[in-house]
Amino acid sequence: MPSNLVVRVKASSPALQQGLEQIAKELALPGEFPAEVVEAAKGAAAAVVLPELDRTDIPFLTIDPAGSMDLDQALHIERAGDGFRVHYAIADVAAFVHPGDPIDVEANRRGETLYGAGTRIPLHPAELSEDAASLLPDQVRPALLWTLDLAADGALTKVHVERAKVRSTARWSYVDAQRAIDGGTGGDVLALLQVVGELRTQQEIARGGVSLPLPEQEVDELDGGLQLAFREQLPAEQWNAQISLLTGMGAATLMVGAKVGMLRTLPPPDPRDVARLRRVAKGLRISWPADVDYPAFIRSLDPKVSQHQAMVVACTRLLRGSGYAAFDGELPEQTRHSAIAAEYAHVTAPLRRLGDRYAGEVCVAICAGTPVPDWVAAALPGLPKTLQDSARRASAYERAVLDLVEAAVLADRVGDRFDGVVTSVKEDDPTTGVVVLGEVGVEAPVTAASALPLGEDVQVTLASADVATRKVAFTLS
Structure with a gap:
């Protein structure tokens, strides 16, 4: 950030x-x-x-x-x-x-x-x-x-x-x-x-x-x-x-x-970060045509839409380095x-x-x-x-x-289900990754019994939200 x-x-x-x-x-x-x-x-x-x-x-x-x-x-x-x-x-x-x-x-x-x-x-x-x-x-x-x-x-x-x-x-x-x-x-x-x-x-x-x-x-x-x-x-x-x-x-x-x-x-931004942001956009239900570069995409975002504001925050990943x-x-x-x-x-x-x-x-x-x-x-x-x-x-x-x-x-919503998109998966453990939730504009860890479907729509369950440790975790529903 x-x-x-x-x-x-x-x-x-x-x-x-x-x-x-x-x-x-x-x-x-x-x-x-x-x-x-x-x-x-x-x-x-x-x-x-x-x-x-x-x-x-x-x-x-x-x-x-x-x-x-x-x-x-x-x-x-x-x-x-x-x-x-x-x-x-x-x-x-x-x-x-x-x-x-x-x-x-x-x-x-x-x-x-x-x-x-x-x-x-x-x-x-x-x-x-x-x-x-x-x-x-x-x-x-x-x-x-x-x-x-x-x-x-x-x-x-x-x-x-x-x-x-x-x-x-x-x-x-x-x-x-x-x-x-x-x-x-x-x-x-x-x-x-x-x-x-x-x-x-x-x-x-x-x-x-x-x-x-x-x-x-x-x-x-x-x-x-x-x-x-x-x-x-x-x-x-x-x-x-x-x-x-x-x-x-x-x-x-x-x-x-x-x-x-x-x-x-x-x-310049890492192409892998740009690819990941395209998956975040999908998770937030924001259209990002393949022929539009990331500066033009960011300029297309409407600050009055909460999902777009969440997308802007996610784009800070491009400022790494x-x-x-x-x-x-x-x-x-x-x-x-x-x-x-x-x-x-x-x-x-x-x-x-x-x-x-x-x-x-x-x-x-x-x-x-x-x-x-x-x-x-x-x-x-x-x-x-x-x-x-x-x-x-x-x-x-x-x-x-x-x-x-x-x-x-999220503390009072443990057990609730949310729609999201898996935006990244660990190379050494494909059952662990990150999901973005369009409803609340949150990125969080997610786990599954088998390999997570990278870039695909999923439904996840909030497994924990611990204020003391500042951690939330989801499981694939």
Whole structure:
């Protein structure tokens, strides 16, 4: 699972709460910040020095989930001749966090903010991530200001980043922004977000890229039981994500040109994984014609249909093998991100991802024509391992939470029968495999007395659903 899959638990089930506590213990998740880190954050907030360049004249706005306080990005879009100019302000974490200080050491230990079951384990103390460094409305903040010029068709023509002080003038939730865009009441910037977002989507299609519109999964109580449902991603979220992708691609262009930096990479998908996903689609009763490749298939999915949302989650299997490649003087063998179908770097979420702070510093130095700071150059060789380790922990956390939720949802249905499709079978034991259930959007282990019929419709019986162990198991009926 990628680290932006969110499961929100609205139910108050004691078993769920106990399960979440157990997951935290098993994975040794970070707890409260040490006192010295909190004190250092308070001191950094009080002593921050704002950049000389003043761009508080730009009326930035932010778009985030309702209630968010860790605001990494602020946006402004305007027309520029036949094309567009995007200003994208990114929180300048390096203005507060210095190499080797307690905040930096703790951030390197954590790696990224962890999300799961409505809880959040932050990368930085709230004094910074939700206050002094966050691009909250009506506050002057230090930022890395990206200027991205686009042609009339949305193609990137120029990229530049520099330090500046900025001020956001409005904070939008995705729901409110979508409502304003649909009603024509959001003003020029939101209207242009739709225009540029759609143009960038067409650019993505043309280069063979694909975005996974990962849904949020919500667990709620219904008639005394638990129900697992998906919350669809709004178009405004996808348009906003295109601006982030655009910036990451621009950053990668700078780094590759200067032969220094850190890219986010992904090799092409394994054909066996694509074949398996075709069986998952069959299990979810979704048509996937043989002559349609997986990017086109994913774009055909309707986020309003729960089976399609489950299919999107299953497609995260194609993101296996993603990593980071740091370099200085010689480009790595793997530079492209196959899902984006371009070179790409993480630079837009430094409040929540450790690597973005370092990558942003590289790009500022490149644009200024100055050497990469020594503290960044020294850290680059070891950063990929640090980030991969934190990504594995995030993945394990999210997988454990999802397993817990699925076990809790099915706990009172042991003995029930479900229709499904066998999507994989163990090579060394054909009586054991995995079944996908269209009714509840769950993948789970299945066993049979004889060889399982790979890729075929089956009926299975829920043999067990143990919340304590977070395991469910089916037998072939």
